[in-house]
Amino acid sequence: MAGPPAQPTRRAVTPPYRFETTATAADCRQRHGDIEPGTETGQKVVVAGRIMLRRVQGRLAFATLQDATGRIQLFAPAKVTPDHEGFCALSLGDWVGVTGEVMKTRTGELSVRVEQWVLLAEARRSFPDKWHGLSDPDTRFRQRYVDLWVTEEARETFRLRSEMMARTRRWLEDRGFIEVETPVFHPVPGGALARPFATHHNALDMELYLRIAPELYLKRLVVGGLERVYEIARVFRNEGLSTRHNPEFTMLELYWAYADYGDIMELVEQLVAHLAVTLKGDTTFTYGGRQLDVTPPWRRARLTDLLAEHSGLEVDLDTPVAELRAHCAAREIPVEDRWGPGKLILELYEKTTEAELWGPVFVCDYPQEVSPLAREHRERPGWVERFEAIVAGRELANAFSELTDPDEQRQRFEQQAADKEAGDAEAMAVDADYLRALEFGLPPTGGLGIGMDRLAMLLADAPSIREVILFPTLRPEAP
Numbered sequence: 001m002a003g004p005p006a007q008p009t010r011r012a013v014t015p016p017y018r019f020e021t022t023a024t025a026a027d028c029r030q031r032h033g034d035i036e037p038g039t040e041t042g043q044k045v046v047v048a049g050r051i052m053l054r055r056v057q058g059r060l061a062f063a064t065l066q067d068a069t070g071r072i073q074l075f076a077p078a079k080v081t082p083d084h085e086g087f088c089a090l091s092l093g094d095w096v097g098v099t100g101e102v103m104k105t106r107t108g109e110l111s112v113r114v115e116q117w118v119l120l121a122e123a124r125r126s127f128p129d130k131w132h133g134l135s136d137p138d139t140r141f142r143q144r145y146v147d148l149w150v151t152e153e154a155r156e157t158f159r160l161r162s163e164m165m166a167r168t169r170r171w172l173e174d175r176g177f178i179e180v181e182t183p184v185f186h187p188v189p190g191g192a193l194a195r196p197f198a199t200h201h202n203a204l205d206m207e208l209y210l211r212i213a214p215e216l217y218l219k220r221l222v223v224g225g226l227e228r229v230y231e232i233a234r235v236f237r238n239e240g241l242s243t244r245h246n247p248e249f250t251m252l253e254l255y256w257a258y259a260d261y262g263d264i265m266e267l268v269e270q271l272v273a274h275l276a277v278t279l280k281g282d283t284t285f286t287y288g289g290r291q292l293d294v295t296p297p298w299r300r301a302r303l304t305d306l307l308a309e310h311s312g313l314e315v316d317l318d319t320p321v322a323e324l325r326a327h328c329a330a331r332e333i334p335v336e337d338r339w340g341p342g343k344l345i346l347e348l349y350e351k352t353t354e355a356e357l358w359g360p361v362f363v364c365d366y367p368q369e370v371s372p373l374a375r376e377h378r379e380r381p382g383w384v385e386r387f388e389a390i391v392a393g394r395e396l397a398n399a400f401s402e403l404t405d406p407d408e409q410r411q412r413f414e415q416q417a418a419d420k421e422a423g424d425a426e427a428m429a430v431d432a433d434y435l436r437a438l439e440f441g442l443p444p445t446g447g448l449g450i451g452m453d454r455l456a457m458l459l460a461d462a463p464s465i466r467e468v469i470l471f472p473t474l475r476p477e478a479p
Contacts, residue, residue, distance in 0.1 A: 015120050019097045022046045026069035028102050029110060037108040040101060047072065047112055048097040048120060050127075050149060056088045063090065065098065065112070066149065074098055075111040087114065093123025093149075141466045142474055154467075157460045160279055161468055164456055165232065167278055168252065171271060177228040177254060182217035184210060184234070188431045191215030191373070192449075194237040195425045197247075210236035215373065215447065216434045218255050219402060222445055223437045230254035232452065243464040244394055247473050250452040259446035260401040261385045265362050268389055268397050268448065269296040272360070272455070279459050287392050287461055290358070294391070299361040303349055306363060311352040317341050317367060317382040324348070338422055342367025342382070357390040372412040372428060374400035389450075391458060399448040406438035 023045035032041050049067035051074075056062075059078040064071050078084040090096065099116040128150045134140045140147040140154070147154050169179065187206065189196040191213030201208050214233045221229050236248045256263065272294050276283045283295040301309075308314050313327055324344040328335050333351050335344060345367060357363070365377060366386040374384035385401035403409050413430040420427035456468040466472040 013119055016097075016118060019048055019118070019120055020046065021048050021097070024069040025049070025065065025067050025072040028072050028112065029070065032102050032104075033110055035104050035110075037104050038106045040103040043102045044100065044115075045102055045112060046097065046099045049095065050123075051090050051092060051094045051096060052149070054088075054090060054092065059084075061088045062111075063087075065096070073105075073109045073111040074100075074114050075103070075105060075109075076114040076117075081114040082116065087117060090119075091123055091127070093125075093127025095120035095123075137464075137466075138474070141472050142477070144470055157456075157462060157468060158470065160460050161456045163279060164275055164459060165452070167275060168271065168452075169232070171274055172230055172254065175228070177230045177256075178226060180218070180221060180226070180229055180231055182211075182214045182221075182231055182233070186211050188429050188433075190428045190431050190434070191217075192237075193370070193372075193426045193428065195239060197236050197238050212237050213251065213449065214253050215449070216431060218253055219442060219445065219447070220434065220437045222255050222257050223440050223442050227257035228254070241473060241475075243466075244454065246453070246465050246469055249465070249469070252448075252450040252452050254448050255402070256446045256448075257443050260444065261364075261387055261399055261446055264399040264446040264448050265298070265300065265387060265389075266296070268362075268399070268450070269294070269298045269360070271450075272391075272396075275455070275459060285461075287458055288463060290392075292358070292360075292392060292458070294360055298359070298389070300364055300387075301361060302365050303363050304345070304365075306357065306361075307345070307349045307353050309353075310356050311348070313348060313352075315345055315348070317345070319345075338419065338424075340369050342369030346370050354390060354395070355393040357393060359393075360389060360391040360396075362387045363390055371400070372416050373403055373409075375403045376408075394454060395451070396454055396458070397448060397450045399446065402442065402445040402447045404438065404442040404444065406435050409438055410435055 025047065028045060032043065035041060047065060047067065049065045051063050052066045052071065053064035061076040061084065063074040065074050076084065076087050081087055097118045097120050098112055098114050100113040103113055104110050128134055128146065134147050134150055140151065185208040187208060189209040189212055192215065194212040196209040196212050199208050199210065213235055214231050218229055218231060230252065232250060232252050234248060235251045239245060239247060273283045273296055276285060276294050284291060284293045304316060315324060319341060321341055321344065324341055325335055327348055328344060331351060333347050335347065364387045365380060365383045368376060368382055368384045371384040371386050374386040377383040377385050387399055388395050389397035413428060416428040417430050420429065453465050453468050457465060460468060462468050
């Protein structure tokens with residue numbers, strides 16, 4: 001995985017400190033791609049990039065130059081190209097700058113005739129060519145700096161991700177949301193049920209935690225009068241690795257004063273449909289070889305109804321705990337003694353039903369026991385107004401009608417603290433300052449979190465979250 005050892009320097013050449021280009025490969029193709037074979041344009045350009053292919057035929061040399069926009073051929077006849085022997089000795093991966101006329105060879109290949117060239121950087125390690133590339137996934141993710149050059153699909157995935165982020169911001173700003181930045185270091189971990197990463201601030205001699213969610217700070221801003229607010233935040237959770245999980249990932253969180261979780265459902269389906277149309281061309285596309293239609297409106301269904309539909313289990317919060325435990329045991333779902341009916345129902349749903357929901361579907365109404373920040377359901381005691389958007393068998397978004405009562409929030413924080421004391425490493429702590437903020441008044445508010453990496457997976461048809469994160473967390477390399 002570490003690759004072959006570095007090769008000794010081939011030339012005692014000092015590369016320039018800067019190199020100014022006048023054109024890209026895409027520019028050349030756009031301006032001159034339709035000229036006839038054997039035509040010279042009289043247009044001189046200065047291009048730069050990596051040598052990705054090279055072949056020598058006697059006194060003629062050909063190379064493929066790749067820059068950020070694409071590829072173009074370099075045509076190097078010995079009678080025109082200075083230090084022709086040095087050009088012929090270039091290695092795959094070497095960076096070069098070339099000055100020459102744009103022309104098309106008799107075989108119809110648009111080219112830059114090499115009239116001047118300079119080595120900009122050597123590739124001292126063996127660089128894969130376009131025919132072999134990188135086939136080992138671990139090497140691709142670990143050496144992304146190589147993968148991006150030799151894997152066109154990887155470059156397209158990250159271009160799509162960048163465009164997805166830009167269009168998301170534009171869409172939200174068009175609807176009156178403002179983007180903010182909140183702290184990454186939290187004195188009290190909160191905003192989600194997750195195990196945090198801990199660190200120590202020397203100057204203040206205090207423990208701090210990398211944020212597991214920006215939620216509590218964003219809702220403080222709603223208290224402060226910012227009625228539509230969002231953050232595209234890097235968040236950190238001390239959890240395992242999988243095709244859907246990376247310890248650091250990107251979350252879109254937004255809060256909308258005077259809205260509830262029904263309004264947020266409409267926002268989610270409209271945003272995802274907008275991104276599908278602008279990035280994929282249609283709201284119907286293929287993911288993992290299976291068709292997916294994200295055209296609004298999406299299905300809305302209660303969690304318990306979906307559980308009954310897919311597993312045959314008709315359960316509710318008044319189902320005896322012993323019966324719920326027996327259902328879990330029959331399906332080899334491990335449980336803990338302190339879990340109540342809400343947590344047991346959630347475990348049954350997640351282990352039997354969630355992965356079967358191709359969707360998209362809004363799974364509505366969750367037990368209060370597992371939703372300490374969501375507002376109680378206006379019609380179903382013991383439940384809260386919360387939904388998860390499930391698309392292609394995995395959670396894409398989580399949203400609430402937000403809990404606004406500081407007294408009720410305090411009680412739930414205290415229950416979370418008791419759970420943490422009992423051994424639940426993902427339970428929340430009591431955030432006294434957030435409670436103080438609620439005492440100044442939080443209006444009815446709808447809140448949302450969307451996993452942007454998972455959204456990128458859907459739009460890029462990527463099977464693993466590692467395909468859409470430039471530098472995913474990996475196990476250490478073997479020595």
